[in-house]
Amino acid sequence: MPQRNESAELARAVMDLIDQGHRRISRRIDLTRVRILGLIGDQAPVRPGTIAAELGLTASATSRHLTALEQAGQIVVEPDPDDQRTFLVRPTEAGHADIDATVEAGARVFAEVIADWPEEDVATARRLITRLNEAWARRTDPPRPTPGPRWRRTHRIEES
Numbered sequence: 674m675p676q677r678n679e680s681a682e683l684a685r686a687v688m689d690l691i692d693q694g695h696r697r698i699s700r701r702i703d704l705t706r707v708r709i710l711g712l713i714g715d716q717a718p719v720r721p722g723t724i725a726a727e728l729g730l731t732a733s734a735t736s737r738h739l740t741a742l743e744q745a746g747q748i749v750v751e752p753d754p755d756d757q758r759t760f761l762v763r764p765t766e767a768g769h770a771d772i773d774a775t776v777e778a779g780a781r782v783f784a785e786v787i788a789d790w791p792e793e794d795v796a797t798a799r800r801l802i803t804r805l806n807e808a809w810a811r812r813t814d815p816p817r818p819t820p821g822p823r824w825r826r827t828h829r830i831e832e833s
Contacts (some may be wrong), residue, residue: 689807705730707775709738710747711765714772718761720753747771 695704708728714721725735739762742748747768753761764772787795 702775703738703741706738706742707772709735710742710768710772713748713762714769717763718751720756720759720761722759724762742768758761760761783794 676801699782705728709724712724716723721732721735721739724739725732728735730738739748739750743750745767746765748764750760750762753759787798790798797809
């Protein structure tokens with residue numbers, strides 16, 4: 674059996690935490706819409722392309738979620754005065770209220786989960802998780818290689 678290192682164990686623990694939270698929350702709410710609505714609340718007014726880029730979504734998925742949020746009365750769409758090809762998105766009062774309610778509900782559930790933890794453990798966990806989030810934010814993914822023109826990929830010239 675291969676020996677496990679502490680970094681791998683930490684990664685597994687974090688993935689388990691995310692998985693448990695996701696399974697319990699996603700039955701009731703669409704996590705992608707919550708992320709989109711939160712981003713809109715933080716950056717409004719914001720273009721759909723910015724939302725897609727920041728959250729790693731396709732244009733199609735972003736459009737589908739924005740349509741659902743607009744139909745639910747959580748966002749408003751307005752023309753972009755700087756670019757007539759796109760639009761800007763802002764949260765409505767209901768959208769802001771939904772963001773706040775979601776955060777509060779999550780905080781309540783989380784507080785229940787750690788209710789028996791000593792304050793020192795809660796403070797340590799918060800410090801370490803904040804540090805982990807900051808490290809993730811500083812991390813840059815390696816650039817994806819661009820394949821180049823199709824003719825270069827299919828017709829390789831052999832060098833003698």
